[in-house]
Amino acid sequence: MKRRSLVGALAATPLFAPLCSPLAMAFAASCGSAWAAAGANPHAAARTAVPRRVIVLDWGLAELVLALGVVPVGMANTAGFRRNFPACAVPDSVVDLGLMFQPNMELMLALAPDLIVITPAHASMRGTLERLAPTVTLGMFRASAAPYTAACDETMRLARLFGREAQGEAAVAQSRNAIDAARARLAALPSGFVARDVPIYLARFIDESHLRVFGAHSLFGELLARLGLRNAWGGAPRAASAIIGFDALDADSRATLVYLKPLPALSATMMQTSRVWQAMPFARAGRMTGMAEAPPEGGILSAAYFATALVEALAALPSSNAAKLS
Template sequence: MSADTPRARITRRGFVAGALLATLGGARAAPALRVATVDWALLETLLAIGVTPVAAAELVLYRQVVVEPPVPASVADIGLRGTPNYEALRLLGPDVIFTSNFSAWAEPKLKLIAPVETLSIYARGVPPFAGAERVALDLGARTGRTAAAAALVADTRSELDRLKARLAGGDGRPLMVINLGDARHFRVFGTDSMFGAVLERLGLANAWTAATRYSATAPMGLEALAQVGEAWIVLIPPVPADAERMLAASAFWQALPAVRAGRVLRLAAIDPFGGLPAALRFARLLTGAMARVKPGGAHG
């Protein structure tokens, strides 16, 4: 057959077309972006949209405090969030490192390893729930998981609406969400915290109406709890061992109206500075705890 016959020309066109398709197919199947992060809120959000980082920080404590989404064993632990192992991170060769304003101090060194992108949920004047949604969508766009990020936002809203309906018809009392610093002091989460934002979305009142700074107040004395005697007390771990012992023997603690009436809810571990997964975890744990309360305040 001549090299210039119609059949030969068709064969050549087919070869060229096949090569082009193969090239385009290869572009679509480009290797996944190798990401790393030193921020837990970003880590949980990445995992929730189906992105497994090559490295993250302080994973032993993450598994105790954040809990979910679970971290695959393939994720390398690069040490403490406050003092990450830069050499180990360099050897892992990430394409991008995601950080937040909480780790801004580390950016100069991180930038020597890979491009750094800062995505912050918690900042003065920024509603944390809206910030968490924005960060989820930004991470989705950056990692090619746009649809998964949009689904995370939609599913979180939908689940919170479902839990709100489940909580409707409660006793109407406000909730005081606190974390014990020691046997005599606590921190309270205000309306501008993630916990406060979730309470609002669940249709629940936050008993603490004084100002906080997008997180929790500085430690204050337990006597302040007497000012919100009609509220539920929601304890967020960890509870220091000495505090646990002293509270059990504390006449003042036992005399608090909420404690005396059995209106104390102890939740499992949650990250107060988490993203959408932490917000949803708090909502589910709180709803489950309230569902187990018998009339009169006692737990079942």
Template sequence: MLALAASALAYPSRLSATPLPRIAAIDWAMLETALAIGAVPIAATELIQFRQIAIEPEVPQSVTDLGLRGAPNMELLRIIAPDLILSSSFYEYRRESFERIAPVFSATIYQTGTPPFAPARDAMLALGQKLGLNDAARTYVAAAAEEIAAMRARVQNRIHRPVFLISIGDARHFRAFGGDSMFGDVLTRIGLSNAWTGTTSYSATAPVGIEALAGLPDADIVVIGPVPPEAREVLPRSPIWNALPAVRDKRVAMLDPIDHFGGLPAARRFVRLLGKAAPFLQANANG
């Protein structure tokens, strides 16, 4: 633990003309946000998982891993003694404990029933102002808007169907992302409609049987990774999965992993991967 703390303390915090605060990130969306504008934390949570699921922005190996997001190593956090802790409304119940160590910058991005893109944008701008990285934050926000606009232009003259945005739990169950997910919000912003119109709880449904996807046979399916290894092995030979019209007609896009509760970097990754693996973007009759 002491060795980890020492490596974190040794990491240079000067990424701009003015020294940046030494940051510890508890929440992944805020970790993404900080990295995207050039503020590398000295410590963050669940970095092995982050590198496998969120993937980007890349986290330098010198960043100390604080353990689980829901139960970070508070002793190590005290030893590291950051100047600022990045959190979110998900961890508000721990705010008092964090504030005994350092001031807390917390953002509310995900709320049931509220599209999260605008709150994620506002969180990035607010963090940029807090850290003196206003230009970097504005530039990143503008780039995200441009990518969404480019994708919207790409689909506006094409035939497209409603889209199920799902994550696979196992070979028989999925979770559907609604309009209060980053993926559902971005889907609407690029001009496509979400096939899932049911209720959600913090972005997605509880696990639903795969057969429910047959309820809207014209809808395409976008699977957002990661897909559990067992499901990846079983689905290709599952009679239920293969009977779905979208699967039968090859209207399924399998995307690489993306942070399901990410910030603007997750939104941009979603747009990029969707653009590369979107079989549902069918050309219109005029090509």
């Protein structure tokens, strides 16, 4: 059954019929108009009403909402969020609504939300969702050339929407302070350990032959710059990331490779057996390390987590490699 038909069928049942009375439908229509405006100007709608029962269908936006101390009544795939967003805890009270683009509509209706938060990728669903509750589109920060800066700005837009400006300012400040602390720790490492002109490849392995490498316009790329480090990947400069063969990582013989854990079993085996891999400059010189996984589509909490984890990984490189990094 299509979602629109499903919602119509639910509205016809005695349990949900009161929600579809003429008065209720007129109220929903007026609220829908206000929140539609919020998609372009969230703080303007915040003056009309402050949402209390919020559903979020995107993980990155869920992180920003939780960073403000707002606990959604429902989220998409809470189990997946907990696995992939280690910097952000989800209270047990949050209802798991299923897949991001196929949420459980019955559960959503039963939760009686007064706001649904989506991204532009949910555009085809918006009409259906607006039948349940006012719906606002945010999450454009990931498409920015400076995703972290944009995530800070979007955090403040959400803060105004929820009437939590002070919490928003505190959350952004805490994130920036954590990144500054990571940079200070990096600078305090033994002289020459991580020279500022030494480039770093930041990647996630896909299989034994391919990896995703993150460019300057990714969240990770912006954070590398904030830490005073240089991104070694210069291919497709306007792209946030690219899928490449590992043999493309030899462009700079002085680079260090940092990969996100966990390392796939096939990739680990390849590192032990491939002569091509072992001949790569960073592999031959021991300038390679893994770091705790962080989501590249994350927000301000994930950014702080990433910066701390990256410096932890660089600090753990054997001291015998210090001279090789400079």
